[in-house]
Structure formats: C-alpha cells, structure tokens
Amino acid sequence: MSDFVQSLRLWFAPGRIKDEGETPDYRFSLANERTFLAWIRTALALVGGGFAVDQFLPDLRWGVRVGLALALLAAGVLCALRAVNHWVRCERAMRRGEDLPVSRFPAVLSLAVAVVALAMVVVVVFGWAGR
Amino acid sequence: MTEVRDPGLQPERTRLAWRRTTLSCTVVAVLAVKVAVHDDITAAGLTGLALSALVWVAFLAVAHRRIRALDAARPHPLSYRGALLAAVCTIALAVCGAAMIW
Numbered sequence: 182m183s184d185f186v187q188s189l190r191l192w193f194a195p196g197r198i199k200d201e202g203e204t205p206d207y208r209f210s211l212a213n214e215r216t217f218l219a220w221i222r223t224a225l226a227l228v229g230g231g232f233a234v235d236q237f238l239p240d241l242r243w244g245v246r247v248g249l250a251l252a253l254l255a256a257g258v259l260c261a262l263r264a265v266n267h268w269v270r271c272e273r274a275m276r277r278g279e280d281l282p283v284s285r286f287p288a289v290l291s292l293a294v295a296v297v298a299l300a301m302v303v304v305v306v307f308g309w310a311g312r
Numbered sequence: 313m314t315e316v317r318d319p320g321l322q323p324e325r326t327r328l329a330w331r332r333t334t335l336s337c338t339v340v341a342v343l344a345v346k347v348a349v350h351d352d353i354t355a356a357g358l359t360g361l362a363l364s365a366l367v368w369v370a371f372l373a374v375a376h377r378r379i380r381a382l383d384a385a386r387p388h389p390l391s392y393r394g395a396l397l398a399a400v401c402t403i404a405l406a407v408c409g410a411a412m413i414w
Contacts, residue, residue: 204389207386207389208320208322211322211323211325211326211387211389212322213389214326214329214389214390215325215326215329217390217395218329218330218332218333218398219329221333221398221402222332222333222336224399224406225337225340225402225405226336228340228402228406228409229336229343231409231410231413232340232343232344232346232409232413233343235347235409235413247414250410250413251410251414254406254409255406255410257402257403258403258406261406262399262403264399265396265399269392
C-alpha cells in the first residue's frame with residue numbers, strides 16, 4: 182500500500198522522477214511510451230465500445246443499454262488512469278535499476294471484457310427469442 | 313550525437329504509435345458527436361458536441377507536440393505532462409459521453 186501512496190505522490194510532483202537514479206537508455210523510455218500509448222488505445226476502444234452500445238443497439242431496454250454503455254465507459258476511464266500510473270512506475274523503476282512493476286490489471290480487464298461480452302451474447306439471444 | 317538515426321527506428325515506431333492513438337481518438341470523437349446529435353439538436357447535445365470537439369483538438373495538440381519532439385535521433389523521454397494530458401483527454405471523452413448517455 183505504501184507503494185501506491187508513493188506513486189500517488191509522484192502524480193502530483195512529477196519533477197521528483199528526474200531526481201531519482203539515472204536517465205535510462207532512450208530506447209527503453211520510448212518502449213515504455215509505446216506501451217503507455219497501447220493502453221491509451223485500449224481505453225479509447227472501451228470508450229468507443231460504450232458509445233457504440235448506446236448508438237447501435239436501440240432495441241435493448243433502456244436500463245440494459247445504459248448499464249452496459251456506462252460499464253464500458255467506466256472500464257475505459259480505469260484503463261486510462263492505470264496507463265499513466267503504470268507508465269510512471271515503469272519509468273521510476275528503470276531510473277532506479279529495479280525490476281519492472283508487475284500488475285494484475287491485465288487479468289482483471291480481460292475478465293471484465295469477457296463478462297461484458299457474455300452479457301452481450303445473452304442479451305442479444307434473449308432479445309431475438311423474445312421478439 | 314554520432315548517428316543520424318536510430319538503427320532500430322525506435323523514434324519512428326513511437327511516432328506511428330502516436331498517430332494510431334490519434335486515429336483511435338478521432339473515431340471515438342466522431343462516435344461522441346453521433347451520441348450528441350442523434351435525434352434532435354438540443355442545448356445539452358450542442359454542449360456535448362462542443363466539449364468532444366475541444367477534447368479532440370486538445371489530444372491532437374498533445375500528439376502533434378510529441379510527434380515533433382520525436383523528430384530527433386535521440387529524443388527525450390515523454391514528459392509527465394504529456395502523458396497526463398493524453399489520459400485526461402480519454403477520461404474527458406468518457407465522462408462527457410456518460411453524461412450524454414445518461
């Protein structure tokens with residue numbers, strides 16, 4: 182938990198990153214940046230998916246449609262926040278020469294996407310059966 | 313600086329990653345506009361449209377700045393502000409959309 186507080190402090194005093202350790206090889210920083218951008222794209226895809234559910238599934242009941250859309254949007258927000266946090270932590274670990282941080286976020290996100298996908302299948306199948 | 317360019321084309325790859333991300337942001341912004349003005353044009357819809365456009369322009373500016381900075385053999389690492397702005401734009405689109413969908 183102290184690790185979390187530390188990275189939260191880094192969020193508000195980013196200059197402190199530069200005080201620690203030494204600047205890593207620029208290629209490592211660029212690779213970290215590309216990973217960050219890939220996570221941002223994932224977040225954007227989730228947000229876009231939320232918009233698409235709202236727009237292109239008009240036959241769903243209001244509650245189901247808005248619930249699914251908001252769940253996808255929330256997942257996108259979480260993903261974007263986590264992208265910055267992970268980027269900062271990787272950057273700091275590289276400066277200090279430590280191991281890169283491990284994370285259970287990818288597993289959690291995969292499970293969440295699987296649950297939403299299953300919910301979509303159920304909703305679509307029952308939507309057709311009910312008509 | 314002894315070499316003219318990086319042999320692994322790392323700055324180029326990073327630049328293309330920024331371009332891909334800008335493209336994703338454009339798609340999401342277009343979807344947000346569709347959410348904003350799908351039936352009739354209301355004040356709330358127009359506000360959502362303006363905010364989405366503003367966020368899209370902000371993301372474009374961040375990406376453009378970084379793409380310009382990557383035009384070097386050994387570019388500096390991404391600034392903390394740039395990373396935070398990119399994430400904030402994504403979150404702003406999501407929040408803006410959530411308010412419109414609700």
